[in-house]
Amino acid sequence: MPHPDLMPIGVFARRSGLTSSALRFYADSGLLPPTEVDPASGYRYYGADQVERATALRRLREIAMPLTAVEAVLDAGPDEASQLIDEHVARVLGHAVAAQRAAVLIKSSLGDAPTVPIAALKGPVLADAVEQILTATARDPDLPVLGGLRIEVDPQEVTLTATDRYRLSTRTLVPVEPATAPWAATVDGDELRAAAAEVRRSPLVHVGATPHGIRLRMADREDRHCRLLPDEFPDHRLMLASLPGATTRATVPKDLLLRALEEHPDEHLTLLVTGRGVNVLTAKADQEHHDVLLPAAVTGAPLRISFRLTTLYPAVSTAIGPDVMLDLRGHDQPVTIRSADRGDLTTLTMPIDPARTPA
Template identity: 80%
Template sequence: MPPSELMPIGVFARRSGLTPSALRFYADSGLLPPAEVDPASGYRYYGADQVARATALRRLREIAMPLATVEAVLDAGPGEASRLIDGHVAQVLGDAVAAQRKAVLIKSSLVTSSLAGAPGVPIAALKGPVLADAVEQILTATAREPGMPVLAGLHIEANRETVTLTATDRYRLSTRTLVPTEPSTAPWTATVDGDELRAAAPEIRRSPLVRIEATPHGIRLRMPDREDRHCRLLPDEFPDHRLVLASLPEATTRATLPKNRLLHALEEHPDGHITLLVTDRGVHVPTANPDPEHPDVLLPATVTGEPLLLSFSLTTLHPAVSTAIGPEVMLDLRGPDQPVTVRSADRGDLTTLAMPINPAHHAA
């Protein structure tokens, strides 16, 4: 290559976004050798046709890709390169999730150790499997909002007769009421870190009895023959869900139908938005362009009240239905712009409100 077409390492560094020291490292590793090296001075020169490879190398290293994988991507065709990049990203995400879970455990153990001698106020005693089920069901209604971290928490209200768990992401509101095996000594209300409760759920499930105690900054879960777990409290105020529940108008339409058939219809629906047409014939789940693979579905249902047409986001309606207890689900409907109550047809201790979407948005 004529010298006029070559760039010294400083110029090439500016063109590629790599530092001169990084270019020397990648040259020594064989990933990006210079086009020429002056035998007398040792100066390295690069060609314009190397800029694309250098830029790709920099971008791959910015996503923490190992050198061996970087080399494979740079030397592969587009299809294989995409597969390798996707595999690396999946590995990074998996490692991040594992690290997050371990961090929750570490924080919990540190807090537990620091509060080992701190007295706790007894709140309630509950059967472990029942509490674990309730925690996992209600936590499906949480959300991670940068401006409202409390939406990632589980709100607990305890009195002598009941323990009520509540969560909301502003589009759903799930609540379940449990009967403690032993009454609490005094009313208690707080919002607990959802991630830490989620991490503790497997241990809770394996414990026949779990005693919940309030500590200065969280709750302590005491389990026979197992290490205590501590979950932090969230300081922000939980949304006024009681006002939401109290202000609900009476249902104008009620539909009771098989839970699994409704779930199957939602899962097979080709769109992310779902329309339900509820009439005395049943619950109709239409598709925008029905075809043999995605036909309209008519679900048998016991319906009372007025016919009603509603639209939902799949991510709102599916979790509300899937967490319902029992083989049949009951929908209490109030109108196309009012929350729908989703609960078991025969067990009402788990209730979820699901907010419809504007049908005009769905059509758009």
């Protein structure tokens, strides 16, 4: 007779979330042998102390981890197990990205689908723009389009736009060769990011549209393909058109502002913009001894406005040139961050209400 504290396989299956057949498989493979097997009936019995291992085994298999790797994780200490899981996930993601790229190439070749020329751009300029604008993307399983880069083409310019709902970045490029017709679509941001290194090393990149993606053609290099995202991109043009005019404008040295943000002690901060300059405060009133006053050319009314550091810093860091221009509309309105010497890169950043941030 089995020990009364042991569970028959059916009960253990319900406790662990594994099926009885899976438990038999894992027992036979040596990963999860039962505590006891009835020699007469062959019934398998498990102990309560095996539930944790069985649950971990199930979860590892749910992320498609092979049995040999599962065994290594189960038998490892916490640090080594964590590293093994990270390495497995990195491999899975790498395979998924490779599969996506291959799928775009396969779909673009089905039925000899033509590539429609969109524009020709300087490779280093295009790579810079892609990397700058993609800082405003977000990974949201419910809204995958927020991970994409919107490309809009007309005969005179190519406009790149991205938004994570808290920031919006847009940059306009002048094509080397004018486009023959207007074109617009949202392209997968991860695939563009992966292609940026090759694009940067190419003096000229010909961008073409296929039914399911774009093709980046470069001399002496293999074509790169990036898939299109089907969901509708947020109506950023309407948002830009509906913005009120700036009531305060401040032009600040970019390196000094970045240094103040990097050394800031809090995850939230406040800018106090006056005729004296831009004062970088924390979002907490009792910590204003951390103030940093930056020289700035300021016009308009004084304004106090707060931000999350993780929202403001990327917007400033991607600005072009030695100075950034802040167009301010009020403490609860989007701020436009522009390069003071070049207006083709524009970022909108949402402020926060400091009263609603956690203490």
